[in-house]
Amino acid sequence: MHCAISLVCYAYTVCFSACLQSQVLCVKVTGCTGGSVMFKCMNSNQRKPNDQHKRKYFCRIRNCRTGISTESQRGWVNNGSFSLYGDENSRFFTVFIRNLSREDDGEYTCGNNQEWSHDVTLEVNRSAYDTLLPTTLKCLFLIFMLVIFMRSRVVCKQK
Incomplete structure (x- = not known):
């Protein structure tokens, strides 16, 4: 996939499935080197309405050190090229990644307090x-x- 020079490209696909008592949310996000992506992560489980008030995070699956986390309920929090927007009235929080590089390509996870999470695949194209x-x-x-x-x-x- 090639993207236009002046275009900040982002696309995402979200799929939901339910298995008995657990829910699965899978997300694939695609961007271009030098560009940005913005997408939503699930913030809570419907059965636990107070989950959205816990620590929110977005990080690499393999070490969970690359990324961002916050306990803030409202507003943007920044960490390098990662930003996270928490909204106390929503079951989702927003993740924004800027200045994408091929090194950002990979598997991530997002959720709250590592009690509720889902995986995100980030694909960075040239x-x-x-x-x-x-x-x-x-x-x-x-x-x-x-x-x-x-x-x-x-x-x-x-x-």
């Missing part, structure tokens, strides 16, 4: 700038070489 620049330089180099070649042929014919 932006059009990343793919167009090498191609443009190759084309300019070929044109330059062609001009030099044509010029040398003209000089040889004149002698």
